[in-house]
Amino acid sequence: KNPVHGNTSYCLQQTSLTAFGNKYESITELDFVRNILAPVLKATIKEAGGINLKEILATGIQMGDELHGKLDGTRSVFVSRLLPHIVKTDFDKDTLAQVGEYFNTNPGRWYGGNLMMASCKAMMDPAKNIEYSTIVTAMARNGVDFGIQVSGLGNEWFTGPAGTIIGYTFPGYRQEDSTLDLGDSAISETRGFGGMAAPAAPGHARFIGRDFKDAIERTKQMYEITQTEDSLFQIPYLDFIGVPVGIDIRKVVETGILPVINTGMAHKDGGHPMIGGGRADPPMECFKGAFVAFAKKYT
Amino acid sequence: KNPVHGNTSYCLQQTSLTAFGNKYESITELDFVRNILAPVLKATIKEAGGINLKEILATGIQMGDELHGKLDGTRSVFVSRLLPHIVKTDFDKDTLAQVGEYFNTNPGRWYGGNLMMASCKAMMDPAKNIEYSTIVTAMARNGVDFGIQVSGLGNEWFTGPAGTIIGYTFPGYRQEDSTLDLGDSAISETRGFGGMAAPAAPGHARFIGRDFKDAIERTKQMYEITQTEDSLFQIPYLDFIGVPVGIDIRKVVETGILPVINTGMAHKDGGHPMIGGGRADPPMECFKGAFVAFAKKYT
Numbered sequence: 180k181n182p183v184h185g186n187t188s189y190c191l192q193q194t195s196l197t198a199f200g201n202k203y204e205s206i207t208e209l210d211f212v213r214n215i216l217a218p219v220l221k222a223t224i225k226e227a228g229g230i231n232l233k234e235i236l237a238t239g240i241q242m243g244d245e246l247h248g249k250l251d252g253t254r255s256v257f258v259s260r261l262l263p264h265i266v267k268t269d270f271d272k273d274t275l276a277q278v279g280e281y282f283n284t285n286p287g288r289w290y291g292g293n294l295m296m297a298s299c300k301a302m303m304d305p306a307k308n309i310e311y312s313t314i315v316t317a318m319a320r321n322g323v324d325f326g327i328q329v330s331g332l333g334n335e336w337f338t339g340p341a342g343t344i345i346g347y348t349f350p351g352y353r354q355e356d357s358t359l360d361l362g363d364s365a366i367s368e369t370r371g372f373g374g375m376a377a378p379a380a381p382g383h384a385r386f387i388g389r390d391f392k393d394a395i396e397r398t399k400q401m402y403e404i405t406q407t408e409d410s411l412f413q414i415p416y417l418d419f420i421g422v423p424v425g426i427d428i429r430k431v432v433e434t435g436i437l438p439v440i441n442t443g444m445a446h447k448d449g450g451h452p453m454i455g456g457g458r459a460d461p462p463m464e465c466f467k468g469a470f471v472a473f474a475k476k477y478t
Numbered sequence: 479k480n481p482v483h484g485n486t487s488y489c490l491q492q493t494s495l496t497a498f499g500n501k502y503e504s505i506t507e508l509d510f511v512r513n514i515l516a517p518v519l520k521a522t523i524k525e526a527g528g529i530n531l532k533e534i535l536a537t538g539i540q541m542g543d544e545l546h547g548k549l550d551g552t553r554s555v556f557v558s559r560l561l562p563h564i565v566k567t568d569f570d571k572d573t574l575a576q577v578g579e580y581f582n583t584n585p586g587r588w589y590g591g592n593l594m595m596a597s598c599k600a601m602m603d604p605a606k607n608i609e610y611s612t613i614v615t616a617m618a619r620n621g622v623d624f625g626i627q628v629s630g631l632g633n634e635w636f637t638g639p640a641g642t643i644i645g646y647t648f649p650g651y652r653q654e655d656s657t658l659d660l661g662d663s664a665i666s667e668t669r670g671f672g673g674m675a676a677p678a679a680p681g682h683a684r685f686i687g688r689d690f691k692d693a694i695e696r697t698k699q700m701y702e703i704t705q706t707e708d709s710l711f712q713i714p715y716l717d718f719i720g721v722p723v724g725i726d727i728r729k730v731v732e733t734g735i736l737p738v739i740n741t742g743m744a745h746k747d748g749g750h751p752m753i754g755g756g757r758a759d760p761p762m763e764c765f766k767g768a769f770v771a772f773a774k775k776y777t
Contacts, residue, residue: 241681242541242551243714252541255554258561263578266564267571279562381714382540391717415542415680416715418690 180229181301188300190293192217198292198362199445201452211281219270219278220261227264232298233411235260239291240372240379240412240422247364247373248441248456249383250291257294258282292364299370306330306425313473314406315426318369318438318461322361322445325461329428329469332476337469339462344444346387346457356451357444360459365440371409371424374439374458375401378416387441387457397439398423404430404438428473431466479528480600487599489592491516497591497661499748510580518569518577526563531597532710534559538590539671539711539721544679546663546672547686547740547755549590556593557581591663598669605629605724612772613705614725617668617737617760621660621744624760628727628768631775636768638761643743645686645756655750656743659758664739670708670723673738673757674700677715686740686756696738697722703729703737727772730765 180187191197192212196205224230235256242252265275282290300317307316312330319326326336341359348354367373377384377394384394395417402408406425413419426438437460444455479486490496491511495504523529534555541551564574581589599616606615611629618625625635640658647653666672676683676693683693694716701707705724712718725737736759743754 238550242554251537252551252554255541255551255558259554259557259582262557262561262564262581263575265561266574266578272566275565276562279565282561283558381718385718419680419684 181305184305186301186304188297188304190297190300192290193292195452199443199451199453200449203450205452211277215274215277216281219265219268219274222268222270223261223265226267227261230257230260232294233302236295236298236372237411240376241415243380243382244291245373245376245378245380245383245441246295246412247292247367248387248443249380250295253294254282254291257291295372296364296366299366299372303366303369308333311477313428313470315369315428315438318365318426318440319363320360320365320461322358322447325360325465327428327461327465327469329473332469332472335472337465337472339464339468342440342459342461344442344455344457344459346389346444346455348444348455349453352444352446352451352454354444354455354457356446356448356454358447360440360442360461361445362442364442365461368438368440369426371405371412371422374441375405375424376412376414376422377439377441379414379422381416383441389458400436401439403434404436428466428469431463432470435463437461437463437466480604483604485600485603487596487603489596489599491589492591494751498742498744498750498752500751502749504751510576514573514576515580518564518567518573521567521569522560522564525566526560529556529559531593532601535594535597535671536710539675539678540714542679542681543590544672544675544677544682544740545594545711546591546666547742548679548682549594552593553581553590556590594671595663595665598665598671602665602668607632610776612727612769614668614727614737617664617725617739618662619659619664619760621657624659624764626727626760626764626768628772631768631771634771636764636771638763638767641739641758641760643741643754643756643758645688645743645754647743647754648752651743651745651750651753653743653754655745655747655753657746659739659741659760660744661741663741664760667737667739668725670704670711670721673697673740674704674723675711675713675721676738676740678713678721680715682740688757699735700738702733703735727765727768730762731769734762736760736762736765 194208195201238256239253244252309330314330317328320341324338325341326338381391401423405423408421409424410421412422440459493507494500537555538552543551608629613629616627619640623637624640625637680690683690700722704722707720708723709720711721739758
């Protein structure tokens with residue numbers, strides 16, 4: 180919920196099944212999420228009277244998170260904020276202990292992404308439908324197309340082919356096993372996180388197979404295609420400059436610089452967990468298409 | 479407890495009273511620690527079968543902590559690790575909620591320091607009493623003297639005058655209000671944390687009034703006076719180089735480079751909370767004194 184503008188957003192509780200299609204092994208996780216995690220979180224957040232996600236994300240970016248692929252600090256802060264309230268719910272000890280274990284073990288990696296995606300959407304939606312605005316309000320991809328929405332152009336999607344994900348694959352998988360760029364998590368780059376803020380997470384920059392210096396260079400370029408720096412989310416490694424936010428289709432088309440997307444890899448055949456992570460380039464076509472539509476609408 | 483060497487260390491539960499002498503306002507905190515926090519933590523750690531502090535510290539240094547003055551990531555990870563076990567203790571909901579609130583509010587700033595100090599001491603003690611070793615095994619100061627112990631020289635303290643703390647004071651206080659360098663927390667620098675690992679925490683480098691570049695230069699110098707890099711505790715900002723560890727009195731005397739100490743400021747008149755933080759230089763006298771004693775003992 181965005182308390183300033185009154186709008187609300189939602190996100191699926193990500194699991195290895197709902198995010199990456201690993202149906203063979205993760206029905207157990209889905210059952211746990213539906214029957215235990217979701218009710219406990221609901222009661223905890225009610226008990227807390229709400230949790231300030233913006234504060235948690237702003238703290239996380241100070242802790243080595245770029246807030247798309249890396250959310251370790253964010254998750255730990257989230258768990259700290261839950262503690263005083265989760266203990267007040269009426270669930271039995273073993274149920275709460277299971278939730279605590281989930282937060283501390285590998286499957287728990289997703290819930291940071293849920294907070295991030297829903298709050299990015301809640302933060303970006305008020306920027307929609309502003310007349311004459313050339314700012315990108317959403318980016319998403321489905322493994323075939325990559326699409327953007329632009330403020331002054333309403334809900335229309337402008338698309339181009341989804342990019343290849345170049346990065347790191349977990350042992351047992353190869354890059355050729357990956358789908359093309361896939362998912363709705365690029366709302367984080369739309370908000371100035373993820374690839375846009377990559378130097379906030381040197382560990383992640385290394386994980387996805389690029390060096391840290393390259394991440395710095397690419398993020399510095401992002402200020403050339405965005406509207407402003409957001410001082411609420413500061414990148415420690417870049418002398419606390421705010422993340423680049425407000426991708427402007429005019430600047431993208433003019434400079435030829437594309438937003439940087441950090442993302443996870445799903446297996447193209449399904450039935451597998453996440454198989455790696457990397458970086459994918461959006462297609463220039465969607466920015467050009469939006470630019471043409473903008474010129475047509477406003478001239 | 480050091481499971482490899484079998485030794486054990488202890489640390490006071492720090493509060494504004496026990497660490498900085500704020501007796502007027504913090505009796506309440508001390509009561510809370512004695513009557514609620516300590517018993518809950520004891521039961522939680524027993525339930526968990528122990529908590530791996532080294533893992534928590536190693537994670538924390540990846541989250542923007544230099545592990546002496548800044549422990550925000552470390553604390554959050556610690557709370558995450560406690561959650562599955564604290565909910566299984568027999569305390570009532572309100573008691574556990576109070577502990578959770580303590581972890582999330584300002585007074586909670588200390589407990590990260592407790593973990594760090596006791597575990598640094600547990601890690602350094604096995605390095606004591608090694609014949610011919612010129613490695614510093616402890617540094618501590620009492621506001622008048624700064625002292626070191628050296629492995630090959632047993633439990634003898636070598637001292638010099640405590641330094642001035644130069645850094646940032648909280649609103650309402652001036653640097654002249656501070657004691658000289660004070661406390662036993664310099665065990666963190668002895669272990670390669672704190673000032674020795676300052677670039678791990680750009681936020682803290684800014685807080686104590688130096689720029690980040692200066693912190694990087696000073697830590698790079700620390701490799702000239704130490705034995706090795708400890709790859710378990712990597713500094714993300716320095717391309718994941720391990721922290722400098724094993725201060726060697728020969729190298730200190732030869733190069734004239736002193737270990738960097740990060741520390742908090744206590745008010746010289748007492749009755750106040752922590753009044754700021756900064757950096758203090760140890761006196762060269764104690765290293766020279768130890769060097770002379772070493773030459774005398776071993777020649």
